[in-house]
Amino acid sequence: MAGTSPDRGRTVSTVLGRRLGGELLRMREASDLRQSHAADALTASVAKVAKIERGLVPVRDPDIRALCHLYGNEDPEAVNRLLALARTDRERRKAHGWWNQYPQLQAMGEYVALEDIATLVRTWQLAVVPGLLQTADYARALAVGNGSWSDLAEIDPFVESRMARKARLEGENPLELWAVIGEGCLRQLVGGREVMREQLAHLLEMTQQPHVKLQVVPYLAGAHPGMTSAFTIVSFAEPGALDVVHMDTTSTTLWLEGDTDSAHHGQLFERISRLGLAQRNSVRLVESILKEL
Secondary structure, eight states: OGGGSOOTTOOOOOHHHHHHHHHHHHHHHHTTOOHHHHHHHHTOOHHHHHHHHTTOSOOOHHHHHHHHHHTTOOOHHHHHHHHHHHHHHHHHHHOOOGGGGOGGGTTHHHHHHHHHHOSEEEEEESSSOOGGGOOHHHHHHHHHHHOOOSOGGGHHHHHHHHHHHGGGGSSSSOOEEEEEEETHHHHSOTTOHHHHHHHHHHHHHHTTSTTEEEEEEOGGGOSOTTSSOOEEEEESSSTTTSEEEEEEOSSOEEEEOSHHHHHHHHHHHHHHHHHSOOHHHHHHHHHHHHHHO
């Protein structure tokens, strides 16, 4: 059994690992079984099962199948979903991406690593242009305006890392991006008029890409359910099948990893997007604001 193989020091909690572990924990508790029962099924230690349920170690396919059988989950769709989640987590753990060169990313490092293997990103932003659509000068102005840097020399590497992320929108298998933004993102003079002119022109350029969808929620939409917070949904398969939700606060990065949270934010995104202008009308609004600058 895979449970007898060493972890080779990979005891690092990951977002996808915690999601997988949480699913397995829920199934075990629903079956009224203890970790010792799972350990017996895997020919592994109880400590190994605890690490799996906390998302600390990768889980191989035979272990997933053995646990599903033990917990009475023989539904092929459910089992395949967990297998896909486990494979994606293993891929994430093995990745030695460019982001490891940028300690300035700090808590964003895990997000960037997931973005690198994602198939779809849906993002709702209230006040700033999404990172994947930012120009270098806009990103730099945001970083300077943040005012939280202890060493200003770290800003340029941070901007470089943000620009490197944009490579996911290029190549043979680009990331699909659906960005819904508030009108304030277009009107806030981040970095001044020249920086914003360049930023808005870049947005217009990116909307020409078939895998980039941009919608603007205008001020005229009035009160709406997205006014309290921004969030991003990262997907690794069909929408809703393998989703995690990422949120930034003023002091921390928050991951919402459960089915309930991802489903709630998926529905919330749909509601917000229905208030947004169609892409062609969003483009016209961007063009109009650009002419005003």
